[in-house]
Amino acid sequence: MTTLLHIDASARHGESGSTPHGSHTRRLTARLVKRWTDMHPETKVIYRDVGQNPPPPVTGRWIHAAFTHEAKREPWMHEELRLSDLLVEELLQADMIVAGVPMYNFGPPAQFKAYIDNIVRIGRTFGFDRSRNGDPYWPLLAGEGKQLVILSSRGDYGYQPGGTLAGRNHVETSIQTAFAYIGIVDTQSVAVEYDEYADQRLADSIGKAEAAVDALVTQLSR
Template identity: 65%
Template sequence: MTTLLQLDASARGGRSDLHDHGSHTRRLTARFVSRWRAATTDAVVYRDVGQSPPAPVDGAWVHAAFTPEAAREPWMHQRLAQSDALIDELLRADVIVAGVPMYNFNVPSGFKAYIDNIVRVGRTFGFDRAREGEPYWPLLAGQGRTMVLLSSRGDYGYDHGERLSARNHVEPSVRTAFGYIGVDDVRTVAVEYDEFGGERLAESLSHAEAAVDRLVDRLLAERSAVRTATA
């Protein structure tokens, strides 16, 4: 059975299809998960890092994380408890569905705090200064995880080669962070024109929802093919 981890990072609490001023990314993640659930009995784990963000990394966290586990003091284990819970949740997931809107050209602060808590030495990436070649390596590589990144943007033209692509630090930063720990299969869909509203936003939402539907069908087909090939 596949396990989905649904992450919502929007500061907006509602969905734009149900609430005035609601979140487009929450709308897309809900659509993805609803369509997936309609076709499977897979488990879904939910975490809202927009409304309940993880504690940001501080000096105590860094001290604890870079202290060998056997040498950690009780306060260190306590400081890392939330990070451990987030990582355990991630490790159980086969598919990560993340709703991550663009805030000032980058990810929301709650999602950045999430990334900082899960990118952790000894748990999701390895480090050995005596290792030949690259001293860092991903610990989640080759485990078949897929990340679905569903975003929204106030302006338009942020995709590769378009007018504002150089200002888009959402997809590139998420790909970099998750690729660093070994999750390098990242699929993306984005809504644009949020600040314009009207027909352009409505059309972008319609295209994004159709893209989400196609992506669900594609991923389900891919995973079915893998199960058949390994049966």
């Protein structure tokens, strides 16, 4: 049985097309999850809305707790890491991660960055040993076959690889870097563009993105 972790990071409520000023990324993630579960009804879906309920950003206390060996943690440290532990457990369960992450000022929303900071955990998702030969860091989720799908949206256009604004797109690349660091390297992405234009170009982009999502579900189901 596949476990799918569905994450939404948009600050917008609802989905575009059905909610006024709704989110394109929520629209795409909902479509992908529905298509997938229609084809694979046995799938277990874990839902995490970090756009509406963001995890707290990392603090000095969090760092102190995370970098203290579990056997030596004081009670307050366990409490400090309680939500992070839950987010890590959800990630560990997942075979597929479907993340709706819009572009805000050229990068992911702060809510999603806080999510990443909570799941990139020493001893849980990556290892570190100063005495290790070569690189002292290594991914703990490597080789598990986890797949990451990033569904994004942009106000402007040309952010795709080779596009005129590709160098300003720090959404997919930053997410891929963080997830690869912990061992999740199988990544696919689809994005809507032209949001700020609100014309036929946006409608066409949404249509192309939805078709790409449908094709991706078929591809990943093979």
